Amino acid sequence: MDDYKFLFKVVLVGNAGVGKTCLVRRFTQGLFPPGQGATIGVDFMIKTVEVGNEKVKLQIWDTAGQERFRSITQSYYRSAHALILVYDISSQPTFDCLPDWLREIEEYASSKVLRILVGNKIDREDREIPENVGEEFAERHNMYYLETSAKESDNVEKLFMQIAEDLMKQARTRDLPRYDSNNQTIDGRTSTINDSSCCSRLQ
Numbered sequence: 521m522d523d524y525k526f527l528f529k530v531v532l533v534g535n536a537g538v539g540k541t542c543l544v545r546r547f548t549q550g551l552f553p554p555g556q557g558a559t560i561g562v563d564f565m566i567k568t569v570e571v572g573n574e575k576v577k578l579q580i581w582d583t584a585g586q587e588r589f590r591s592i593t594q595s596y597y598r599s600a601h602a603l604i605l606v607y608d609i610s611s612q613p614t615f616d617c618l619p620d621w622l623r624e625i626e627e628y629a630s631s632k633v634l635r636i637l638v639g640n641k642i643d644r645e646d647r648e649i650p651e652n653v654g655e656e657f658a659e660r661h662n663m664y665y666l667e668t669s670a671k672e673s674d675n676v677e678k679l680f681m682q683i684a685e686d687l688m689k690q691a692r693t694r695d696l697p698r699y700d701s702n703n704q705t706i707d708g709r710t711s712t713i714n715d716s717s718c719c720s721r722l723q
């Protein structure tokens with residue numbers, strides 16, 4: 521039996537190729553996949569972590585960055601407790617698209633969703649976006665900011681653990697996006713959970 525007290529849905533978005541799948545696989549499986557193909561539609565993985573003495577289950581949704589999947593991926597925003605917006609620090613176009621992603625988030629996600637900006641691939645030597653530029657963008661848009669390397673495993677654990685901690689705090693103060701009771705998750709607290717409950721509706 522799965523004895524966890526909280527279930528949180530975390531959704532990764534951002535341009536194709538920025539490393540969303542690699543971040544998820546690094547965190548959930550501890551590996552950097554060789555020759556990772558593009559995500560088709562949406563994929564999800566689960567990891568249960570401990571925060572304090574509580575077990576927290578993270579249901580992590582990895583969305584396709586390619587434009588042609590946009591209508592599918594948008595439907596997952598609604599049920600997210602946290603949204604990780606990823607860009608590649610060695611690719612200016614992926615940074616330039618951030619305002620477009622934010623507009624999507626505004627339109628489709630809950631206003632209470634926890635938003636984190638991640639600059640990935642810090643192991644690369646051909647950086648195009650200085651750290652302070654990413655930081656300022658995040659600050660201006662009320663987001664947390666973290667730079668990571670899925671390849672070298674830098675800050676990946678920290679990213680997801682920080683999210684789990686923050687969502688737990690939010691859950692305790694009842695300040696999470698709420699979902700209807702047919703879909704098991706209210707304020708992140710769980711009773712009988714069915715993992716197929718991917719399509720919760722916001723009230």
Ligand SMILES: Nc1nc2c(ncn2[C@@H]2O[C@H](COP(=O)(O)OP(=O)(O)OP(=O)(O)O)[C@@H](O)[C@H]2O)c(=O)[nH]1
Binds near residue numbers: 535537541556668
């Ligand atoms: N150097 C470096 N390469 C990375 C890192 N993370 C991912 N990559 C590479 O970037 C490419 C794309 O990674 P993915 O994880 O598939 O990117 P994605 O954002 O999931 O792409 P889509 O599924 O198309 O949206 C792959 O060749 C990875 O090996 C990183 O931290 N450092």
